[in-house]
Structures are given as C-alpha cells and as structure tokens.
Amino acid sequence: MTAILSVSELTVAYGRVTALHGVSLSAEEGEIVTVLGANGAGKTTLLLAIMGAISAARGAISFRGADISGSRTHQRVAQGLVLVPEGRQVLVSLTVEENLLLGAHLRRDRQAVSDEIAAIYERFPNLAQRRHTAAASLSGGEQQMVAIGRAMLARPRVLMLDEPSLGLSPLFVSKVFDLIEEMNRRGLTIVLVEQNTGKALSVAHSATVLELGKVAVSGNSEALRNDRRLLEAYLGGTAETSDEHLPMRASSQ
Template sequence: MLKVNGIDVFYGNIQALHGVSLEINQGEIVTLIGANGAGKSTLLKAISGLLKPKQGDIVYEGTSISGRAAQAIVKEGISHVPEGRRVFANMTVEENLELGAFLRKDKDGIRQDFAKVYELFPRLLERKKQLSGTLSGGEQQMLAMGRALMARPKLLLLDEPSMGLAPLLVKTIFRIIEEINQAGTTVLLVEQNANMALSIADRAYVIETGRVVLSGTAEELNASDQIKMAYLGGH
C-alpha cells in the first residue's frame, strides 16, 4: 500500500532522516519505535506531505506522492493525527469533526461517519456542543482521531496517541486503534510506549538517529534482547 524508498529529509541544514525505507501492506498495523528525536514524527510528516524529502521517493498505491501538497494527500486517503493532538480549541467537538470531512461531498457518507465516530468514542457524543479547548487530554486525543477518521482514510498515521494519558485511557485508545484497523483502515503508529505498540502491531521498524536499524514482525522485536534493553525496560 505504501512504500518509502530511501528518503532523506532535512530541517534547514540538519538532516533528520537518512535513506529511510519501509513498506506497509494493506490492513496492517505497523509501528515505528525509537527514542525521542529519532525521526519518527519527521517520517510521518514526510508521508503526509508536511515535509518534502530531498532524496528518495514515497509511493502510495502505486503512485508517487513525494512532494505533493498535504491536502492532495488527504484526498488520496491518508490522514495524519499529529503529536500533541492539535484540536481547534475555540470550536466545538462537532465543528472539529466537520472539518475532518471538509474535502468530502457525500452528505450521507458523512452522516454515517459521524455516527461511527460517536459509536467509537461515546464521550465525544456527550460533549459534541462543548468547546474542544475545555476537553481533557484524553478526550482531545479521541477528538483528533475522530476528526482524522471523518476524512474516511485508507491509511491512518498516528503520532504518539498515548502521550500524557492515564494508563486506563491508554488501554482504551489502543483498543480503539485495533477496532479502527479491524474495520478496514491500515495504521502506521508512532508510539513511545513500545510494549503497547508491539502488543497490537503486525510489524515494526526501529529508528535511531534518522535511520532504520531493525525491522521485523512484532513477535520478533518483542523477543529481541536489543529491543528489550533499549525500549521495553527489560534486562
């Protein structure tokens, strides 16, 4: 579904990604594991069109999307839930969700997706007339995910969905990611909580200082001593 071929990405003169390659098959949950500043968010931004690779190519469903505008990439079926949630604080929950569907014209489909989002996140239904800035962190995370789903993506990019959330809420968010995936959406997940990420992923890539240093099935990485030492708090 998605092939990233040897991309280099820079912030000014600083190289953030060095020849990164990965692939995602339709229907998978793939997770990116790595320390803060390793380049995981940069990779998501390159895929969603927020950053332009200097070298290499990003191919989605057989077509190169490298360097295309972010809104064109959303139209193709890729939605990005950025780190830190980024909801529109002075708009209601419902208005935020409407924005997620702004490129769509199918009124019936949009209505169905509102119902689906409220089914996945009942809390948002209770709060639909409330200003998003007044929601808790967990509720804002739900809203950011719901808003991305309103674009009806085929591929969902999730950047640190559990950041700053209470453990119980983290479990809820991960259960919902699995539900979204089972309903047919492919997921690329960036997550500091490597244990949780590997528990739901099919495959994983480990990124260190802008390079992919390891990849394999979630089981393989879970069993790797190198990964246990570095990311899973194991010995």
Template sequence: MLKVEDINVYYGAIHALQGVSLEVLEGEIVTLIGANGAGKSTLLKTLSGLLKPKTGDIKFLGKSIAGQSATSIVMQGLIHCPEGRRVFANMTVEENLELGAYLRKDHQEIKKDMEGVYERFPRLLERKKQQSGTLSGGEQQMLAIGRALMSRPKLLLLDEPSMGLAPLLVQDIFRTVEEINKQGTTVLLVEQNANQALKIAHRAYVLETGNIVLSGNAAELSQSEEIKAAYLGGH
C-alpha cells in the same frame, strides 16, 4: 499500500532522515518505535506532505506522492493524526469532526460517519456542543482520532496517540486502534510506548537518529534482548 524508498530529509543543515526505506501492506498495523528525536514525527510529516524529501521516493497505492501538497495527499486517503492532538480549541467537538470531512461532498455519508464516531466514542457525543479546549487530554485524543476518521482514511498515520494519558486511557486508545484496523483501515503508528505498540502491531521498524536499524515481526521484536533493553524497560 505504502512504499518509502531511500528518503533523505533535512531541517536546514540537520540531516533528519538518512536513507529511510519501509513499507506498509494493506490491512496491517505497522509501528515505528524509537527514542525522542529519532525522526519518527519527521517521517510522518514527510509522508503527509508537510515536509518534502530532498531525495528518494514515497509511493502510496502505487503512485508517487513525494513532494505533493498535503491537500492532494489527504484526498488520496492518507490521513495524519498529529502528535499533541492539535484539536481546534475554540471550536466545538462537532465542528472539529466536520472539519475532518472538509474535502468530502457526500453529505449523507458524512452524517453516517459522524454517527459512527459518536458510537465509537460515546463521551464525544455527550460533549458535542462543548468547546474542544475544555476537554480532558483523553477526550481530545479521541476527538483527534475521530476527526481523522471523518476523512475516511485508507492509511491512518497516528503520531504518539498515548502521549500524556493515564494508563487506563492508554489501554482504551490502543484498543481503539486495533478496532479501527479490524474494520479495514491500515495504520502506521508512531509510539513511545513500545510495549503496547508491539502488542497490537503486525510488524515494526526501529528508528535511531534518522536511520532504520531494525525491522521485523512485532511479536518477535518484542522478545529481542536489544529491544527489551532499549525500549521495554529491560523486562
């Protein structure tokens, strides 16, 4: 579904991604783990058209999307749920969800998808007329995921969905990611909680200072001594 071929991305003089290649197959959850500043968010921003690679190619569903506008990439079904939730604080929950569907014209289907989001996250239904800025962190994360689902993603890029959430909510969010995947959405997950991410992913890549240093089956990687020491708190 997604094939990233040897991309190089710069922030000014900083070489943020250095010859990164990876692939995501249809139906998978692939996780990208790595320390802060490794380039994980940069990679997602490049895939969704917010940053342009200097060299290399990105193929989505067999077509090159490198250098295309973010709007064009969204229209093809590659949807980015950004780090830090980024809900529109002065708009209601319902208005945020409507914005997720702003490129769609199929009004009946939009209505059905909205009901689907409320079914998945009943708390959002209770608060649908509430300003999003007044929601808790966990509720804002549900809203950010719900808004992304309103775009009908073929591939969902999720950036740090568990960041800053209470442990109990973290479980909920990972369960939600699994459910979304089981219902047919392919997921590329960036996550600092490597332990949880490796539990739900099929495959994983490890990014260090802009380079992919390891990749493989998620369950196997979670048993690797190297990964345990670096990302799983040594146990």
C-alpha cells in the same frame, strides 16, 4: 498482500542537520506497522515527510501504487493518507462537532458524514454529550478521540498516528489501543509512532526502529518484542517493553 504505502531511501534535512538518512519503510494493506525509537530518532519527521508537510531532499514515496513524492499535503489526504499529529492539535475554540466536521471538509456526501459522526458519538458517548461544547473543556483522552474521529471522517486508506497515548491516563491508553485494533480489524492500514513500546509491539504486525535518523532494525514485531538485546540496545529495555504479561498479537490476520 501488497504494499499500500512504500517509502524508499528518504532523506530529510533541516538546514545543515540531517534528520533522516535514507529511511525505507513499507506498510502492507491491512497491517499495523509501528515506528519506534528514542526522542529525536526522526519518527515525527518521517510521518511529516510522508504527508508532504516537510520536503525530502532525496527518496521516493509511493501510495496505492502511485508516486506521490511531488504531491501536496491536501492531495495526499484526498487520496486517503491521513495523519493524527502528536499532541492531537484539536482546535480548542471550536466545538467537538466542529472539530469532527473539519475532517470531512473535502467530502460532499453530507448524509454519509452525518451518519459517520453519529457512529462516532455512539462509540464515544462522552463526546455525544459534549458535542456543542468547546474542545478546550475536554480531557486529553477525549481530545485524542476527537482527533482520531476527525481523521476517520477523511475516510483514510492509511491512518498514521503520532504518539496517540502521549500524556493520557492508563484508562485512555487502553481505549486508544482498543480503538487501533478495532479500526485495523475493519481493514484499515495503520502506521503507528509510539513511545509505549510494549503496547505498540503488542498490536503491530511489523516494526521499524529508528536511531539517529537511520533504520536500526526492521521486521516482525513479535520477533522484536522477544529479543531483549535489541530492546535494550535501541529502546532502553524498560520494564514496560519487557513485560511478559502484555498480550501478544498474532503474526497473521
């Protein structure tokens, strides 16, 4: 496998505060990479910098073999790099379908877009029933499905998800992770930022742990999941992260 996304020595500062200190990360084609860490570790900053939504002071970002460090956000989206932001950020005054169509605003193949929206409705019948309803009336889990569906309509080569399970019921958390695995089985490369450490490590192939804007640990997710000392040192070692009954993800596809 070859790296479809590579971040090298990325440094990001907000004024005098450095949020990322020389962070490096790579995602191989067809894998799930999870980025873990406590609040304030720099996880969201990393995703925003990869998208070009914030500027990096130093470092380089390569996507599909090309340096995109100087590209604007919309250019990165057009090349297949797509982010589902923390908090979903659906436009609550728009309908479900209008929100989905926003993901396809760079596309001109309208019939294919219609077919893909139909497939989303088939996958999520609740959204189909409320396609002409304002997104404000949806539950948090339903809004997350809209946000992911919107991102998929941009036809990503790499999909980045920022805290997709945040604030969701256990039922919708399971649905979100089932969907992540399904998209990955179809060949999509995924970069997953997630507070639910156990769930994230159970689906990911590799993991990077950030601490105060620096890479603390990086490697095989299964090895990290089984290393209690690392979990306790960097992720709190909660019962959720150390649950022996969480399903294990095979180390190869």
